[in-house]
Amino acid sequence: MNKALFRVVFSIVVLSMVLLGCSPKQETAVDVKLTLIDQAGITLTIPQPVERVISTYGPATSFIYAVGGGDRLVSASYLGARDPFGAMMMEKIDPNFREIQGDEFFSQEDFNLEHAASLNPDLIIVSSRSVWLESAAQLEIPIFQVFAETEETLKEAMLLTGEIFGSDAADQAAAWVDYYDEIVAGVQETTDRISLDQRVRVLFTGTEPLRVASGDMYQTSIIEAAGGISVSEELSGYWNDINLEQVAIWDPDVIIVPPYGGASVEAITESPEWQIIKAVQDGHVYRMPKLVVPWDTPAPDSVLGIVWMAQLLNPEIVDIDCKEEAAYFYNTFYEYQLTDEELTTICQFNVE
């Protein structure tokens, strides 16, 4: 956490103006460069302004849209745009979506060097976990590595993305961070009053009912920000496989399934074995919403995940409305006006 703060504070932003040529009378070619430290701790220099950007990492793509840089993408991997609904919504947000969708070329595992070169990019934004970083470096195009898995690193990633895309984008990123902090603080103010043993106990499952989120994962931060307790926070690492006996010990009040990977509420509610769990008996199994990007992933949209979950867990005390916030959020950060119908659909608790 300190390290992340350190990086935010000490990200050296140098706008250097170098005059080319010797005569001030002539047209001055201004070469503006931005130097910063990315989230892998690598110092890199990016020519300004960036015009042709490849994003090989779904969450990073959502940062770019959120800071208003979506029109500068030449190819991008998307998060949550594979299912028909996500794809449809993405197309509404960005009419160029179909043309620039590059999932088949770029992912954490794949990087099509030839295709990348043919797009003539001036910046490539990647996940720091990408396996092909060394070979991509051969292109000698600046590579910006993103590592946004926690609240802090997510904010940092947004601010850095903002800087890269220029001053307007920087303002937009700062606005998002403010909005995020405001939401969290607002929820916290009311939920702080709830003593720990009174808080709603939440189990966040994964693509299979018996696969759950560990304490290291962003989902746990969302639950905590929403005033709940993640029962599986004692686990570490990535998704953990567990057995039903362990679920019985945790005895969660609420079970939340993610909106991706074939996970479904029915896999739990319709299983005879899961009926022994109180949350299932009481019908407290919910699916995390999404528009395009799932609201439980470390992306700008996750702020709505906190809103939705706070409303779900503490409806009596939290003065916050999912529809209202979602309308504001997508309007502000994706420049997309959600219809009332869309708002109702995504904010309801029992979706299918």
Place this chain on the structure above:
Amino acid sequence: MLNKIFERKGWKLTFILLLPLIIFIISIMLGRYNIGPFDVIRILFSTGLGEGLPDIPNIAQQLILRIRLPRILAALLVGASFGATGTAFQAIFKNPLVDSNILGVTSGAGFGASLAILLLSEQWQIQVSAFIFGLLAVFLAFLGSRLYKSTPILVLTLMGILIGSLFSSLTALLKYVADPLDALPAITFWLLGSLTGITWDNIGVLGVVTIIGVIFFMMIRWRLNILSLGDSEAKTLGINPTSNKVIIIIAATLMTAAAVSVSGVIGWVGLVIPHAGRLLVGPNHKSLLPVSVCLGAAYMMIIDDIARTLLPGEIPLGVLTGLIGVPILIILMRRNRTGW
């Protein structure tokens, strides 16, 4: 003390045969959810689901009857299956370093399961796909061995290894194209083996196939001695080696496919258990086969107990069987220096 009792072969044998029952009783009392041993026994002997025992929380009763019981039975069946098939394969291949995976059944099942995880989603679909591809792999190995005329068992082994590698490569391909966020961890976890999420619905086929299979191997266990001497000696003693081996391979393949389709890929059990059995009762399959069945069942229940109780998260069975099985095998091989 124990050694003294063991000096009498009868006692030793009785103890080994009772071992699965003992481990079963211990296992059913073990779990992360704390239920007293007496309550466990009362739950087991109560017939109405939770109605007759108002003093025990309903969730405890449900846990025992719907979660622990089928899972421990599954471990018992899978272990018994690996014990029986491993022993039989070591005999008919005249090789103490093989188990029923030698003909590629596990690799085939692994591919089938991975394919189903990618394309389908239901638990039963994954099981069926694993079962079918497990059988398909051995069938292909069989078909391939028909291309050659000579030494069928040797060619069959070679073909099994080749087909196994082929399916492993195909599985690797599936893992490569699988979404790292959802399908990939599911495939990886399946390939490491697990009994998480076993319910009564899953163990029906496994139970029927394993029980019939174990009875079959019990019936022909004397023949395993003869077949292990080699083809010409078996013929001399009036046993047709080819037809007997074909039937044994079919039976073992069905059993292994049924086990693996439920448990995922679990190695080493079918290899290690017969060695332990031989050390305890000698190589005669008349007693070795039942002993391997019982040791396999007990071993698998213990492994699964560790997998489900040691940590809040499940430990993959394949990891445990390897971590525990390999050192055991090394120790057994040391003690067993003078032949198998």
Place this chain on the structure above:
Amino acid sequence: MTVYLSAQNLSYAYSPGRTVLHDISLSVKAGETLYVLGRNGGGKTTLLSCLAGLLKPGTGSVRINDKNLYNYNGSERAQLIGLIPQMHLPVFAYSVEEMVMMGRTPHLNWMGAPSFEDKRVVEEAMEQVGISELREQPYIEISGGERQLTLIARGLAQQCQVLLMDEPTAHLDLSNQQRVLEIVQQLKLKGLSFIISSHAPNDAFGFADRVLLLNDGWVMDYGSPEDVLTEVMLSSVYGIQAEVVYAHDNGFKVPRAIVSRRPSNVAPESINEPGGFLYKVFEQRLSSPQLLIVTGLSGAGKTTWCSRLAKFAKARGFSVEGVLSPGIFETGKKTGISVESLSTGEAKQLASLRDSENAKLATPRWSFSPEILEWANQTLIQKDSKDLLVIDELGPLEFLQGKGLTAGLDRIDAGQYKVACAVVRSSLLPKALQRWPKAKVIHGSFQ
């Protein structure tokens, strides 16, 4: 006594064109021992496999108790015939008792659980061959002789009436050989029949009632050991100078052992010594043709020996014919082979060193002149034989390809000589002795 097992006109081929047994007939009565002898690869194991029903012969039939062997099913057959294979170790360390118990397999019920009766039979079988005290020991750890006895006990436990044994005494020391064969003899007296393949013809004198001598899958002879195992027969099968050694038991002269004689060291001069080896040979030529084979490694002096013999023979007034083929040497290296007619004294160059080596040819190093070869053959064709015929040499061309000095080969085959002296290199000596088993072998070297 009734015939228990018999085979009629048996033949077997592993693949078309690879026939390993030709038209074999034999029969074994109760309480009889049949020895099957022959060289390695002669078809002994294949014959036993056919008789045991492991292999189905191409033609002919095997009958047991007057019923075709193949009309019995596997388990019935196993109750009639037992086969003790050549020694190989099982992978698993079964105890001796377990190994013997496996012989009960054809008698066991479908569950394979041995009954009290089975245990009694096994006990008796182990007692009979004297291995009861080994019962708990792992079969793979006992001695080779004890293993063979265990397998015999297994055959007894099988309760079959004929036991086929494939080289039971191979790899056994003398004492264990004796122990195994003595047990066989005792069991035979109890009415059991044995068919034993063996590389020890000597054992046949002591233990066989009959002997079947196989050569390349053909029956050379079949009958009592005394009739079959003659010096000429053994020479022609094994390609050795066989000598049967007799013993005198109670006034009877009985064959005891077969020894293989080594080539004799004879000096050509002994033709002049009355009573000497060659002197006698030349005397005996008047009653029957005498064949001498001069053998030795290349360069041992075979040609020199022959030329000296020719010289001494001429000196004694014998007529000499035939050819010598001395090497042509240039600065110590053999660069060619010449051929010299002993009747005319004419010499010609027969072969020269080849430029390039070609391993496919029978004589890769030497290129022979067909005309000179023809001339040499002509000199060997004679209407009336002289006292001494020298043929130098009969090599791979003659024995393996039917080329070269074929006239010489034909004359020896036809016996058209008085004393013939043929040069044959050591590697081909067995071939020569199989062809001419009565030949006397001399080590051709100059001392």
